[in-house]
Amino acid sequence: MSAPLLEIKDLTKHFPVRTGIFLRATGTVHAVDGVSFRVHQGETLGLVGESGCGKSTVGKTLLRLLPATAGSIFFEGNDITHLHGAALRRLRRDMQIICQDPFESLNARHNVGRILEEPFVIHGLGSAAERRRWVAELLDRVGLRSDAAQRYPHEFSGGQRQRIGIARAIALRPKLIVCDEAVSALDVSIQSQIVNLLLELQREMSLALLFIAHDLAVVRHVSDRVAVMYLGQIVEEASAQEIYSQPRHPYTRSLLSAIPLPDPIEATARRAQRIVLQGDVPSPIEPPSGCRFHTRCPHARTDCSVRVPTLQPVSGVATTSGASVACHHWQSL
Amino acid sequence: MNDAALRVEGLATDFITESGRVRVVDGVSFVVAAGTTLGIVGESGCGKSVTALSIMGLLPKPAGVVVAGRVLLGKDDLLALPAASLRAIRGRRIAMIFQEPMTALNPVQRIGKQLIEVLQIHGEPGNHVARAVELLTEVGIPAPRSRLDDYPHQLSGGMRQRVLIAIALACRPDVLIADEPTTALDVTIQAQILELIEALQRQRGMAVIFITHDLGVIAEIADNVVVMYAGRVVEQGRVDALFARPLHPYTRGLLASIPRPELVPKSPLATIGGMVPALDELPRGCRFRNRCGAATSQCEADPLLADAQTDHRVACWHWRTLAP
Numbered sequence: 001m002s003a004p005l006l007e008i009k010d011l012t013k014h015f016p017v018r019t020g021i022f023l024r025a026t027g028t029v030h031a032v033d034g035v036s037f038r039v040h041q042g043e044t045l046g047l048v049g050e051s052g053c054g055k056s057t058v059g060k061t062l063l064r065l066l067p068a069t070a071g072s073i074f075f076e077g078n079d080i081t082h083l084h085g086a087a088l089r090r091l092r093r094d095m096q097i098i099c100q101d102p103f104e105s106l107n108a109r110h111n112v113g114r115i116l117e118e119p120f121v122i123h124g125l126g127s128a129a130e131r132r133r134w135v136a137e138l139l140d141r142v143g144l145r146s147d148a149a150q151r152y153p154h155e156f157s158g159g160q161r162q163r164i165g166i167a168r169a170i171a172l173r174p175k176l177i178v179c180d181e182a183v184s185a186l187d188v189s190i191q192s193q194i195v196n197l198l199l200e201l202q203r204e205m206s207l208a209l210l211f212i213a214h215d216l217a218v219v220r221h222v223s224d225r226v227a228v229m230y231l232g233q234i235v236e237e238a239s240a241q242e243i244y245s246q247p248r249h250p251y252t253r254s255l256l257s258a259i260p261l262p263d264p265i266e267a268t269a270r271r272a273q274r275i276v277l278q279g280d281v282p283s284p285i286e287p288p289s290g291c292r293f294h295t296r297c298p299h300a301r302t303d304c305s306v307r308v309p310t311l312q313p314v315s316g317v318a319t320t321s322g323a324s325v326a327c328h329h330w331q332s333l
Numbered sequence: 334m335n336d337a338a339l340r341v342e343g344l345a346t347d348f349i350t351e352s353g354r355v356r357v358v359d360g361v362s363f364v365v366a367a368g369t370t371l372g373i374v375g376e377s378g379c380g381k382s383v384t385a386l387s388i389m390g391l392l393p394k395p396a397g398v399v400v401a402g403r404v405l406l407g408k409d410d411l412l413a414l415p416a417a418s419l420r421a422i423r424g425r426r427i428a429m430i431f432q433e434p435m436t437a438l439n440p441v442q443r444i445g446k447q448l449i450e451v452l453q454i455h456g457e458p459g460n461h462v463a464r465a466v467e468l469l470t471e472v473g474i475p476a477p478r479s480r481l482d483d484y485p486h487q488l489s490g491g492m493r494q495r496v497l498i499a500i501a502l503a504c505r506p507d508v509l510i511a512d513e514p515t516t517a518l519d520v521t522i523q524a525q526i527l528e529l530i531e532a533l534q535r536q537r538g539m540a541v542i543f544i545t546h547d548l549g550v551i552a553e554i555a556d557n558v559v560v561m562y563a564g565r566v567v568e569q570g571r572v573d574a575l576f577a578r579p580l581h582p583y584t585r586g587l588l589a590s591i592p593r594p595e596l597v598p599k600s601p602l603a604t605i606g607g608m609v610p611a612l613d614e615l616p617r618g619c620r621f622r623n624r625c626g627a628a629t630s631q632c633e634a635d636p637l638l639a640d641a642q643t644d645h646r647v648a649c650w651h652w653r654t655l656a657p
Contacts, residue, residue: 044599050519050520050521050522051490051519157608158377159608160608187376187377187546187609188376188546188548188587188590188591189376189586189587189590189604189605189608190376190608191590192590192591192592192602192603192604192605193604195592195602196601196602196604199599199601200601214519214520216520217549217591217592217593217594218592220592220594220598221592221596221598221599221602222592222598222599223598224598224599240598241598244594254521255520255521258520258521258523258524259520259549260520260523260527260547260549260550260552260553261549261552261553262548262549262551262552262576262588262591262593263552263576264552264553264572264573264576265573265577267549267552267553271553274524276521276524276525276528277521277524277525278525279475280489280491280492280522281519
């Protein structure tokens with residue numbers, strides 16, 4: 001396979017917990033702890049996990065919106081972990097983000113034309129007339145009428161605002177877009193419209209997507225590969241097809257079995273096999289020792305609380321995609 | 334149906350806004366039997382939550398007004414009762430839980446106090462502290478006695494929802510209305526809460542109205558389903574029949590737009606064109622007609638919710654030719 005567009009190695013992001021009147025650091029949130037993966041041109045990597053697992057922090061850190069605590073980020077083979085100044089600004093043309101609620105990320109006081117023109121202005125591209133033409137083309141491409149340019153974000157519905165967010169993200173023809181829960185807040189009928197738009201744009205522009213979401217059904221549909229996170233670490237990675245048909249990590253299994261299926265007959269059948277996890281996700285301030293999932297794992301043995309499992313390639317069984325899993329006992333499950 | 338725990342007939346609710354009066358809920362009727370779950374499904378703005386608030390008498394005042402209909406809880410019409418009588422019934426015979434338990438709980442009061450308050454207000458007999466511990470145990474909260482002294486922010490989202498359920502069920506209501514109670518929760522926690530609601534329902538023979546936008550949750554928890562669109566019921570029926578053979582073009586569109594494992598990965602999903610019309614710009618007649626591929630001039634007249642089969646009703650002029 002060709003060189004990856006994006007590669008992150010042992011990415012780690014810790015946040016200090018500050019308390020008291022002097023805001024002394026009294027603890028550390030282990031938001032992301034040693035995450036590695038690659039994304040190729042034109043490919044979608046789905047990143048799933050529950051609230052607080054660190055998936056959004058991974059996205060923001062690799063985009064250099066947050067400084068990494070440790071580890072490295074490579075984009076087109078170059079180490080961008082510590083890039084700054086003009087070089088970092090140039091990089092931003094190639095890496096963009098689409099957020100869950102575009103309303104919060106769109107300036108409410110600017111009309112849509114100005115919002116979409118801004119990326120070109122910042123990067124000193126085009127004359128005023130050219131930029132107007134580009135804005136019109138962007139609006140057309142994401143399925144908005146050209147008169148949208150004169151209107152303000154609050155005049156649009158959630159689905160339309162997400163189209164504006166997408167238009168802004170693709171304005172500079174980036175190579176990678178991080179979609180951070182980009183369709184999570186939308187109603188089903190609108191969600192499918194936005195998913196289709198993203199899929200079309202990916203094909204047209206050979207975009208690489210990091211698709212961060214908690215909706216596993218959507219992730220399966222849009223992703224080539226899927227990585228599952230739990231408490232700041234990747235516990236399993238495989239092709240989208242394989243991870244859903246043959247989940248290996250006990251966490252992946254329980255996560256998949258918890259998705260409600262829109263089919264009453266199948267739902268009843270599957271309820272019988274559902275693995276309902278007990279308790280809540282432990283605090284990332286003091287993550288459990290050994291395997292971080294051992295406190296909730298139905299298969300945990302004594303060594304799981306002591307030895308830390310690392311993400312290992314699955315060997316000895318048929319795998320189509322170079323799957324890997326971080327569990328001491330997956331083969332006997 | 335015998336044993337109707339709650340019967341809603343012709344409910345209509347208006348909201349008075351700056352730009353005029355809009356009908357948010359328009360002629361909604363359904364029955365929920367004791368021990369069964371009715372799922373109400375629809376997208377944002379379809380009127381499903383306003384239906385619940387109208388039933389509970391909890392509409393924001395003075396904007397929201399019930400303008401027609403009856404809500405029969407046993408023999409009492411909740412809409413006709415004086416405020417004092419309604420207060421006595423609400424929380425005791427009919428209770429409600431919400432999407433975000435943090436906003437439904439008082440952030441500066443301990444869990445125990447909030448739980449005991451409900452028991453006191455409704456004059457429940459017995460030792461209220463012991464009963465509060467019992468309720469927290471029932472909803473699966475570990476170390477319930479020490480939890481009584483916790484404030485809501487000290488609990489996780491899932492645990493807060495359990496506390497809210499404990500408060501709602503404190504006086505053993507006949508009817509529980511759950512408005513998107515799992516929408517803000519992760520799937521593994523959602524699975525826990527759905528199991529809890531079902532287990533409590535089995536023990537108590539309670540009727541449950543479960544409001545959600547998630548067709549997967551409906552398929553799992555509901556016995557009967559009401560599909561709402563732009564303030565009206567467009568289809569209702571038994572859950573298995575409705576999912577096996579959806580009759581209304583809107584229901585069919587909703588079900589088709591869900592990404593399913595059988596689909597070719599990365600293939601275009603089915604969509605419903607356009608978007609839900611604003612409530613002050615609703616089309617005449619069938620409200621779905623401007624998004625419906627099968628609309629004809631006949632659709633400019635209101636379609637009535639009519640029996641298609643036993644226990645399966647649809648409001649569409651053309652369902653016979655559309656449903657295979």
